[in-house]
Amino acid sequence: MTEVVGSDTFVVPSAWKRFVLPRRGAAPAAPRPGAAGVKAVEELLTAFDGDVRSALRHRLIAGDLAEAGHAYLAGGPAVTPLGAAVVARGVAGVLPWSRRDELTAFADFWRVRHGLAFAAAATVELAGFHLGSSPSDSAITRAVPDADANGFAARTAIRMAYQLRRAVVAAPPGEYAAAVTALGAARGPSLSQRALVSVIAPDETVWADEICGGLVAMGGREALKGLLLTVVSADPLASRLAGQLSPWAVLAEKERIYTFTATLGPAAVPALTGWLDAAVTDAQDRRKLLGLLAAVGGEAALTALIERAGKPDVPAALADAAGRDPALALRLFAETPSADRLLHRHLANHRPLADQVRPHLSGAAAARFDTAHAVLRAADTGTASLEDLPPILVSPPWLTPVARQRLVVTGLISDDPVRVAWAPGEREAWAAGSWAARHGGAHDWAAVAGKLGTSASNGWDEIDLFLRGPDELTLPRVAARRPSHHYDVADWGAELLARYGAEAVPPLADVARRAPAAAARLLAPAAGPEIAMLMAGWLARVRSVRPVALAWFARHTAVAARALVPVAVGRAGQARADAEGALRVLAAAGYGGEVRAAAGEFGPEAAASVEEILAVDPLTVLPVPVPALPDWANPAVMPPIRLTGDRGLLPVESVRHVLTMLALSRTDTPYPGLAVVTAECEAADLAESAWALFTEWREAGHPAKQNWALDALGPLGDDETVRRLAPVIRAWPGEGGHTRAVAGLDVLAAIGTDVALMYLHGIAQKVKFRALRERAGEKIAELAAELGLTAEELADRLVPDLGLDATGSLVLDYGRRTFTVGFDEQLKPFVADTTGKRLKALPKPGAQDDPVLAPEAYQRFTALKKDVRAIAADQVRRLEQAMVTRRRWTGATFRQFLTGHPLLRHLVRRLVWVRLDAAGRRPAPGRGRHSRRRHRRDRHPGRHRAGRDRPPLGPRRRSGRLVRALRRLRDHAAVRSAGPRCRAAHRGACGRIRRAYGAQYRPTGPGTARLAARQPTGRRRAGLVRA
Known part of the structure; x- marks a missing residue:
């Protein structure tokens, strides 16, 4: 094929432009220095003047650095970029880490005071200094010349270099030449300084090739190499540099990866895929790289994505890339043997392109394309007539929306006060929180209260005040407080509402408005007009809180209706839409009477308007706009x-x-x-x-x-x-x-x-x-x-019967032959033929089997195995927990849900149970027979009346009875299951069981032991009956 469908033309996305560092000739106008930055530096120099001068007298500072710094502070013609950098480094030495980003303003300050060339050189000089991790490390010293770009250079000077690059590459020829000269003078032996020079002036190719080539030949120094992604502009140097970088170094700053990709365009694809396939690439970095590949587009990027279509997050990026150039994607999907599904889906989304792309395909690609096209055309046949379909499937209301005239009633308000209605025991449970135990400490409550509303206030101390402080300080303040954060609000919010009741609703409502997922549940006992509208809004728009809102409306129906009616009949807007929706939800849930009663309280006009709202055909209640279907939902x-x-x-x-x-x-x-x-x-x-x-x-x-x-x-x-x-x-x-x-x-x-x-x-x-x-x-x-x-x-x-019959079996009908499904002691299904012989596996349907019944039976058994696998471990664990907690069942529930359950009966019959009378006496250990009867110690029928409690018997307190029960199980040759777990506190009982049953005793984990029975030959079997 000679003609290419699609285009490899790469256009830098607009979202990248704020991060892409330009080059000379393609740069926008130079940004002007910010006046705010200049003022901020002036304030820093004033505030830390004494500290800087003290640093210049430090015993460890080199003489030339001290001299340059003093000269800069003195001002006049003797100032140099080195002196400016020394002073900036002096400020950095005493500035807290949290404020060191403020140092980037020195770039604007130097541009305004000394010019662009001076600012560029001073930034490079600044990168040559060492800065310790502690503000007390104030000695101004030079960094190791061949160190990596870490520490101060990585945190501050690099940001300043990015800022100055935009000005340097856009400068007029004369100013640019002066900047290059100044940068050349500052370009010393330090690797960081030389790299920074090329970042600021990337078009000076001699410098760029020297530092890039030199670093590529060195080991390590990944931070510096990552910085040079903003410098390289072509292969093979770009590929060699990219091959030595890990994804974290590449994606550490958006300027690096966006500049690199924008500069190379489609040529960046090999590097991007290399980082994408790296073993250390995590999910977040993977998504970033896939987004870059999708944005680059073109044949190379699309091919790379198609090759990785089965990997996580790739389908979304592939859909994005294909949508940018659908014709090219269509051709590439057709040319890829493994992309039939992608081809079918993409062709369905872009059927008008079929005639454009088909002439450019041949051979197998053309055949795949024709097959996909034929499938789509076939889907248009065999469809039902529109006359046979209900109207909603032919002309739904969103195709022809009808504007409704609504009766508006203004001037209505709900004056219900805020109240808190507690459920029985709810307030006590909420008050018994753990906040005080986890966060409480000694406080001067008056001092904490005095700081409220000031910058000196501590959020945690403030919460502690309102939870544990004296009423005389907290009661006058609690309703007006607006917490600054919602961390742990589920804990402290519950205690706050329990202590103050309605007074705590305003601050909690404020938190819930800002963080509904974290705090909405705290408003469950509270009711009032503001809460009702919050719930109505969440019901309409906040998926995660909808269940909370629905439960709230069910709990406070009358208050909610009175609060919603005035808004629902008022002027159009989002609030009215929310209130209308909530009223319809209440009516649909069976509270229409309460809604109409509330409307009647506001007069006949309000009642008529509410009737209109409730009478609207629910099929026509649609959001504006109606959601559009995405391309993937074709x-x-x-x-x-x-x-x-x-x-x-x-x-x-x-x-x-x-x-x-x-x-x-x-x-x-x-x-x-x-x-x-x-x-x-x-x-x-x-x-x-x-x-x-x-x-x-x-x-x-x-x-x-x-x-x-x-x-x-x-x-x-x-x-x-x-x-x-x-x-x-x-x-x-x-x-x-x-x-x-x-x-x-x-x-x-x-x-x-x-x-x-x-x-x-x-x-x-x-x-x-x-x-x-x-x-x-x-x-x-x-x-x-x-x-x-x-x-x-x-x-x-909740335990399904899985379609088993009353005996706990299932017959699979293949037509000519049948099979019976049973279960072993671990609830693993097995299959037996008509003679009762167990088979290794259920045979697949054959040619002589019924073509309808056999496949259905085979699929049913497959589904059964999945379900039983999900059930078995959970039910064994649940019954063991019942043993430990001494749970009891009544006779009726025992028969209905345990011995009478088609599946659970296979476990229950292997358990030892005890029957108790109403007073909890006369234990009679036993187990369920295969016939669903029980082995029992006392067979007198009068002692086994329905309704008596039956807990599963464990070793605690009744080890003697358990021993006798296990002897009877041995005598009856009971099928053995996974064995009882004997807790550490009952090892004596386990020992008696072992002696009674001839079992081996071996530990199975901290504090537990398992009994495993031996046959007379000494072979170990699965274990004893679980008890």
Whole structure:
């Protein structure tokens, strides 16, 4: 192919220009020195004049430096760049580290007082000094000549050099020549100084080649080499320099990487990919480098991205680069054998380019292109007629919006006072915080109070004052306080509200307004007009706080309605939109009566206006603007969606409307039109399309504005969605995605199937990221509270039966043959044929098996294994915890959720249980039989009435009974499971068990031991019955 589709022309992005250091001939006008900087230096010289003069008399200062410094302070024609640098170094020696950035103003000061050439030379001289890490290290001494660009040069002189470069390269010829002459005079033996000279005057190629070539030939000195990225302009020197740098040195300053990339353009691609592939490149640096490659574009950059398409964060950068030059991307995708999916997706987004690109392809590339094009054309066939579709899928309301005339009622206000309504025990729990224990100390409370509102006030002492200080100092001040930060607000905020009640609401509301994710929960007991509008705004716009807002409205319905009505019927604006939305949410949740009653309190006009608000068709309640679909959410590349009843496929344009509905939805409030979609379309296809959309979103880099792609899994997902999503949620916090992971928990709760809740409970029980585990636990607690259960009781009900029959088995029908699924003592599924013989694995469907039943059965067993794997460890751990805590079940719940559960019965029958009467007496250890009856010590039927508590029996207090139970289990040849764990405090009991059962006793970890039984031959088996 001779003609190239696309362009390699590189245009520096406008966002880079403030960081790109220019060169002579292409520089904008020289920036003028800032008057503020000049004044700041004058103040520094005045404030530290005595310190500088003292430093010039220091015994370690060289004579020429002291002389130059004194001459500069004296003024007159004898001042030199060296003297100016000595004085600046003297100021730096006594300036705190936190203020050393102020020293960059010396560049402007010198330009104004002495000219550009002087300023440039003085900056280079300044880079030659040593500066210690302590302000007390005030001796002015020269740095080691061949040292790296660390310390003072790296922190201050380099920033000044960047600033002066913009002025030098834009200077008129005469001024530029003078600057070059001054720089030549200052260019001494120090590597830092010579590098800085080339940074300021990069067009002096002799100097640039000398310092760059010299440093490349040396080892180490990575900081200096990184600085020279702003100097090199061509290969091979640029490639040699880049090859010696790690990503951290390259990306330490934006000026370095942007100047290097802007100067070389597409020629920078090999260097960028080298840094990208480096083993030490972390996720943050990787994303930066990928963004640079996408911005450079061109064939080399696109090819590099295509080659790495399967690596993290690359798909988003590739989509960005392809969007900049779609024709070139289309050709390259077609020419890459492994890019069929990319080709299909990109062609779907740019179908008008097909005729332009196709003539430039041949051979295999042309064949791949034609195949992708044919697939897209085929998607246009077999679709349902528009007449057979509901109106929402043909002409949704956002295509033809209708302006509504609203009845406006002004002059209304809600005068409800701020109040705090505590739930039983809530105030006491909030007051019993740990702030005082962790932060408390002795204070002079009067002194702390006297500093409030001044620069001398300490934020932590201020909080401590209001939590522990005397009422006479705090009560008059608490309502007016506005905390300066929200660190640990969950701790101190709760205690503050518990102590002061309504008086603490204004400061907490102020914190919550600035940091809703951290402080919104603290307003749960508080109610008032301001709080209601805060909650309405969060309900509409702050995803992370929506659950808090919904719970608040349910808790304070009447107060909320009275606060919202005046705003909802008032003048148009964001506040009215928020209030209207909140009123509709209240009405939809069953509080329409309270809303109408509140409206009636404000008169008939307000009541009529509220009726209009509530009567609006929910399908027409749309945000302004309606969210646009991103390129990656292309309906043409979504899996096909079948209509129910074999009525054909959903047309592409209707799929686009479905995606828009998803963009309008939230996890807890889906767009009402989705109910029509789920009724009209096959559920499995919707779930698969939702997962495809979610995958595209992940590959696009999880853009926060389109996180509705994650929410979409809630209303459309199924159990297979859960199995795919749960591992992603578990991994996200380790990838910097804690917020996404928490949103994923909401999605699992929204899917709401037994399998979804099982995986949610599993995350609450065991995930290595504590914050995610705690948030999942909160979700489980919320669900339990809604059902009036404890978390443990809910956990009993969250174990799915996985479609097993009453005996805990499953028959897989292949048509010609059948297989039975059973479970061993560790809940590992096995397969047996019709003769009862266990098979190593379930056979794959063969040619003689039923073509429909066999694949379905095979997939069902595959899903079953995944689910059981997720269940087993959690249930074993849960039952062991029940043993340790002596949890009890009533007879009814024991039979319903344990021995009667098709899956758990396989574990329960291997446990030793004790039956207690209402008074907690007469333990009768036993275990569940395979027949679901129990071995028991006393078989008298009158002593086993329903309703008696049954805890699992452990070694504590009843080791003798446990020993006898285990002997009976031995006599009955019970199937052995993973063995009991005997805590360190009960090793005596374990010893008696060992002697009774002929078992080996071996430690398995700190403070625990495991009993492992031996067969008569001495072979070790899995262990004893867990007790």
